[in-house]
Amino acid sequence: MKKSELLHAYYLMRLARGFEARVAEQYLKGRIGGFCHLYSGEEAVAVGAMWHLRKEDYVIGSYRDHAYYLIRGGDPRRAMAELFGHEDGCCKGKGGSMHLFDRGINFLGGYAIVAGMCPIAAGLAKAAAYRKEDRVVVCFFGDGATNQGVYHEALNMASLYKLPVVWVCENNYYAIGTSVPRSSARESLAAKATAYDMPVSTVDGMDFLKMQSAAGRAVAAARAGKGPSFIEAKCYRYRGHSMSDPGTYRSKEEVEYWKSRDPLPHLKRIIQDDFEAGEEEFAAIDARVARELDEAVRFAEAGRELPPEKRLEDVYAE
Amino acid sequence: MPKITYREAVNQALFEEMHRDSSIIVFGEDVAEYEGSFKVTRGLLKEFGPERVFDTPISEAAIVGTAIGAALGGLRPAAELMTVNFAYVAMDQILNHLAVMRYMFGGQAALPVTLRMPGGGGHQLGAQHSHSLEVHFVHTPGLKVLCPATPADAKGLLKAALRDAGPVIFLEHEGLYNLAGEVPAEMEPARIGEAQVLRPGRDVTVVGYGAMTHAALAAAALLEAENVGAEVIDLRSLRPWDKAAVLESVARTHRAVVVEEPPPVCGIAAEVAVNIYENIFDELDAPVERVSGADAPMPYAKNLEQACIPRAEDVAAAARRALGR
Ligand SMILES: Cc1ncc(C[n+]2csc(CCOP(=O)(O)OP(=O)(O)O)c2C)c(N)n1
Numbered sequence A: 001m002k003k004s005e006l007l008h009a010y011y012l013m014r015l016a017r018g019f020e021a022r023v024a025e026q027y028l029k030g031r032i033g034g035f036c037h038l039y040s041g042e043e044a045v046a047v048g049a050m051w052h053l054r055k056e057d058y059v060i061g062s063y064r065d066h067a068y069y070l071i072r073g074g075d076p077r078r079a080m081a082e083l084f085g086h087e088d089g090c091c092k093g094k095g096g097s098m099h100l101f102d103r104g105i106n107f108l109g110g111y112a113i114v115a116g117m118c119p120i121a122a123g124l125a126k127a128a129a130y131r132k133e134d135r136v137v138v139c140f141f142g143d144g145a146t147n148q149g150v151y152h153e154a155l156n157m158a159s160l161y162k163l164p165v166v167w168v169c170e171n172n173y174y175a176i177g178t179s180v181p182r183s184s185a186r187e188s189l190a191a192k193a194t195a196y197d198m199p200v201s202t203v204d205g206m207d208f209l210k211m212q213s214a215a216g217r218a219v220a221a222a223r224a225g226k227g228p229s230f231i232e233a234k235c236y237r238y239r240g241h242s243m244s245d246p247g248t249y250r251s252k253e254e255v256e257y258w259k260s261r262d263p264l265p266h267l268k269r270i271i272q273d274d275f276e277a278g279e280e281e282f283a284a285i286d287a288r289v290a291r292e293l294d295e296a297v298r299f300a301e302a303g304r305e306l307p308p309e310k311r312l313e314d315v316y317a318e
Numbered sequence B: 001m002p003k004i005t006y007r008e009a010v011n012q013a014l015f016e017e018m019h020r021d022s023s024i025i026v027f028g029e030d031v032a033e034y035e036g037s038f039k040v041t042r043g044l045l046k047e048f049g050p051e052r053v054f055d056t057p058i059s060e061a062a063i064v065g066t067a068i069g070a071a072l073g074g075l076r077p078a079a080e081l082m083t084v085n086f087a088y089v090a091m092d093q094i095l096n097h098l099a100v101m102r103y104m105f106g107g108q109a110a111l112p113v114t115l116r117m118p119g120g121g122g123h124q125l126g127a128q129h130s131h132s133l134e135v136h137f138v139h140t141p142g143l144k145v146l147c148p149a150t151p152a153d154a155k156g157l158l159k160a161a162l163r164d165a166g167p168v169i170f171l172e173h174e175g176l177y178n179l180a181g182e183v184p185a186e187m188e189p190a191r192i193g194e195a196q197v198l199r200p201g202r203d204v205t206v207v208g209y210g211a212m213t214h215a216a217l218a219a220a221a222l223l224e225a226e227n228v229g230a231e232v233i234d235l236r237s238l239r240p241w242d243k244a245a246v247l248e249s250v251a252r253t254h255r256a257v258v259v260e261e262p263p264p265v266c267g268i269a270a271e272v273a274v275n276i277y278e279n280i281f282d283e284l285d286a287p288v289e290r291v292s293g294a295d296a297p298m299p300y301a302k303n304l305e306q307a308c309i310p311r312a313e314d315v316a317a318a319a320r321r322a323l324g325r
C-alpha cells in the first residue's frame, strides 16, 4: 500500500475516534439523548472492511453506526446534527444515534434490532445481482447477533443464492454484559459460520492491514460472483456497551490490554517504519480532524428540531 | 407502609414467589449476572442460583419457545424480554404457539408462562425501541395482558401472574421504574381483570393504564382547578379488562375519555369506547374521547417524541371537549 493510502486510513480512524469523543462530550451535556453506542477501539475493523469498496457498493450495519457513516464518506456535520435531533441531520432528527442513513453515500442504515439488518443485506445483494449491477454489500454486526435466528436464515440464503455479501462480524467479546463463551455454543464465530459453506476467516480487528487484506479477498470474491464470505474481526470496544452502561463486567486489566493494542498507534508505527513519515504529518491529520469535528459540533449547535407537526410526515410516500 | 419503587416491587414479587414455588425459573438476556438491563432482577442469581436464574443468548424467539417447553414440562417460567420491542422477534412463538396451544390441544396444554417485558416511549430511543405492544397481545385470544401503573400493582399483579394458569404478558413501563409508592410488605396477589378507581369524580370518567394512568391523574388535577371532577380509572389488566367498572362509572358521569400510549387505530381506547357505545349509549352526553399516541413510528428528536405521547394537557383538553367547554 502507498504511504498516502495508509495516511488516509489513519485519518479515517482518527476521524471516527475523534467523533466519538465529541459525541460523549455532547451526550454528557444533554444535547444527545437516547441510546448511544460508541465505536471507539473498533475503528480498524470498519476502515479495513470498507477499504476496497467503490462508491456504488452498499454498507449496512448495527446501531453502533457513527463510524460506518463517517468512513463511508458521510458528512460529520449531518451526523452530529442527527444526534442532536435536528432537521438538518442525515435523517431529519427522526433517526438519532442508532439510525444514521444516507443514500448519497450508499450507507443504508444503522439498525437497532440485533441482526435485523442481516436479511436486508442479503436482499440488497439480490437486487444488485438481479439488476446486473456491479455492487457488493458489506454488512456489520456484533458477536451477539450470531445467536439470532434471522442471522442464520440470512447467511443461509445469501450462500444458497451466491449473493455478493461480505459479512463482517465485530467480535468484541461481549453483547452488553454477556461474553461470547457464555452465549455461543461455538466460541469461534467463524467456525459457526462454516455451516453455510462459504469462505470464513478470523482476523485481528485491531490491525488495519490485516482487516483490509481479508476484506480485499472477500470483496473480490463477491464481485467475481462467487457469493458471500464471512470475516470474524476480533476487536474490543473501549467503552461500555452504550453511554448508559458502566461496563463493570470487564476487568480493568482486560480493557488496558486491549488499549495497549490500539489500532491507531499501531498503524502509525507501521507507516513510520515503512516510510519516511515525520510527526508533523500525523499532527496535520490530527489538526484536520479537530477542525472538521469543531465544525460538526458548531453546525449541530446552530441547528434546530423539525416543527412538531412534521412528526406525521414520512410515514407514507405521499 | 413501606415505600418502594416500581422496580423494587417487581423484584420483590419475583423473590417472594420464587421462594414460595420452586418451579419458577427466570431467564432472559442479561438477567442473571448483569441483573437485568433495568436492574429489575437484582439479587436473583445470588439467591436462587444458576439453575433457576440464567442468562440467554440474544435469541428472543427461542427464549419464548423455551419458556413454552419448560411450562409443558412442568415448570413455571418467568422469562424476561429485555424490552417489549424485541418481542417482535418472538411474535411467532408468542402469538402462534403460546397463545393458541391450550385451545388447539383441546385444553390439555397448561402453559403457566409469564413473559415480563419493559416498554413504552419517552426516552428518545427512536422508532425501533419505543413501542407499546399491548394492542398486539390484547388482540390475541389465549393471552392475559397486565399493565401495572403503580408499585403496589407491579407487585400484586406479578404475584398473580406467577400463580396464574397463564400465559400472562406482563408489561412494565420503563418510565415508571423509579416511581415510588406504598407497597405492603406482606401482600396477596392482586385479582387479574379488576380495574381500580384511583380518584373519584362526578363529571367525567378518564380511563387509563400503565404510564397513561399517570397522565390521567395529572389531568384530573388540572381539571379540579377548573371545578371539574374527573373520575380516574386505572384498568391495570387489559385482557381481561374490567368492563363493568368502566360502564358503571360512565353511566354516572355520562362522559368518557380513554387514554392510551400506542397509535389509535384498532386500539385499546377504541375497544373501550365501542363497549361504552354498545352498552350504555343512552347514558352518554357526549361522544367518547380518545387520546392516543401519534399515528406514526416514534421519532428520535425530543420535541417530536414529546408531541407523539399523550400528555396530561391533552387528556384535560379531551375532557373539556367532552364537557362542551
Ligand atoms: C432483538 C434484540 N434483542 C436485544 C436487543 C438489546 N441489545 C442491544 S445491543 C445488544 C448486544 C449486542 O451485542 P453484539 O451483537 O455483540 O454487538 P455489540 O453491541 O457488542 O457491538 C443487545 C442485547 C436488541 N437491540 N435487539
Ligand SMILES: [Mg+2]
Binding pocket: A142, A143, A144, A170, A171, A172, A173, A174, A175, A176
Ligand atoms: Mg459484541
